[in-house]
Amino acid sequence: xxxxxxxxxxxxxxxxxxxxxxxxxxxxxxxxxxxxxxxxxxxxxxxxxxxxxxxxxxxxxxxxxxxxxxxxxxxxxxxxxxxxxxxxxxxxxxxxxxxxxxxxxxxxxxxxxxxxxxxxxxxxxxxxxxxxxxxxxxxxxxxxxxxxxxxxxxxxxxxxxxxxxxxxxxxxxxxxxxxxxxxxxxxxxxxxxxxxxxxxxxxxxxxxxxxxxxxxxxxxxxxxxxxxxxxxxxxxxxxxxxxxxxxxxxxxxxxxxxxxxxxxxxxxxxxxxxxxxxxxxxxxxxxxxxxxxxxxxxxxxxxxxxxxxxxxxxxxxxxxxxxxxxxxxxxxxxxxxxxxxxxx
Numbered sequence: 001x002x003x004x005x006x007x008x009x010x011x012x013x014x015x016x017x018x019x020x021x022x023x024x025x026x027x028x029x030x031x032x033x034x035x036x037x038x039x040x041x042x043x044x045x046x047x048x049x050x051x052x053x054x055x056x057x058x059x060x061x062x063x064x065x066x067x068x069x070x071x072x073x074x075x076x077x078x079x080x081x082x083x084x085x086x087x088x089x090x091x092x093x094x095x096x097x098x099x100x101x102x103x104x105x106x107x108x109x110x111x112x113x114x115x116x117x118x119x120x121x122x123x124x125x126x127x128x129x130x131x132x133x134x135x136x137x138x139x140x141x142x143x144x145x146x147x148x149x150x151x152x153x154x155x156x157x158x159x160x161x162x163x164x165x166x167x168x169x170x171x172x173x174x175x176x177x178x179x180x181x182x183x184x185x186x187x188x189x190x191x192x193x194x195x196x197x198x199x200x201x202x203x204x205x206x207x208x209x210x211x212x213x214x215x216x217x218x219x220x221x222x223x224x225x226x227x228x229x230x231x232x233x234x235x236x237x238x239x240x241x242x243x244x245x246x247x248x249x250x251x252x253x254x255x256x257x258x259x260x261x262x263x264x265x266x267x268x269x270x271x272x273x274x275x276x277x278x279x280x281x282x283x284x285x286x287x288x289x290x291x292x293x294x295x296x297x298x299x300x301x302x303x304x305x306x307x308x309x310x311x312x313x314x315x316x317x318x319x320x321x322x323x324x325x326x327x328x329x330x331x332x333x334x335x336x337x338x339x340x341x342x343x344x
Contacts, residue, residue: 085324
């Protein structure tokens with residue numbers, strides 16, 4: 001399946017002069033010798049599809065060492081997500097000892113420290129990382145519902161870091177500012193907010209998205225009319241002109257779909273947290289009582305839900321977690337939004 005997903009042929013590109021026939025066994029020439037004919041035939045995947053395919057192939061390669069997903073007997077929830085804040089190496093997962101409750105967490109050690117011993121950054125485990133990450137996500141979701149436009153940055157910070165797990169932690173000033181701006185712009189809370197300087201950024205984004213959507217519909221209608229004209233018009237259209245115009249419209253549609261997708265990934269609050277699918281996943285995995293009250297006990301959650309479901313959830317929401325001196329200093333969400341944490 002991975003071979004099909006990576007093949008240029010299924011992306012509309014014809015490739016030749018890429019086989020090295022000098023040996024008895026099959027091998028590839030260097031890519032500089034390949035001859036590629038783009039848009040040679042209708043692709044199986046659109047440009048937007050290809051971006052998603054490349055993203056997941058790269059992600060699976062980073063997590064599993066190859067571009068195909070294989071299910072391991074031991075599921076390490078945060079494998080492939082944790083990065084060392086000292087040397088930049090990925091953390092390596094292994095199994096830790098069982099606790100009195102029967103819960104057996106994974107532990108994560110800096111790859112640079114394990115390979116060469118030069119990095120002195122400390123290890124972390126599922127209990128530390130899970131309690132921090134899942135309580136923070138729970139607080140984010142509850143903040144989305146509770147927020148009021150009159151709330152100050154200090155109140156937002158207090159809400160985001162509610163719970164014993166965040167003792168001695170503070171989000172960076174820039175993180176709180178951006179969170180507040182997005183919450184204001186997304187219309188969170190029951191009080192209607194008239195956009196000021198911060199919120200006008202989102203208003204402009206909404207206008208861009210509306211214009212892109214209108215342009216997309218315009219090109220789709222033009223493609224439909226072109227097909228009708230080619231098939232049924234009294235004056236026959238040449239096949240060359242038809243194909244040229246068809247390719248142009250297809251390119252426009254693919255480009256506009258990609259632009260709209262980018263606009264929809266504005267922030268973790270404006271996209272993921274307002275997306276019904278995300279909220280359903282959160283409700284299923286974090287449970288309604290935990291969502292309402294916070295203070296999630298991660299070992300209990302893991303034993304009730306299972307590591308595999310938790311891993312699916314966190315992989316869908318989180319792109320990277322940076323750890324320094326046994327503390328989480330950054331969380332980058334799947335859409336690129338980064339939240340930074342400071343310690344007293």
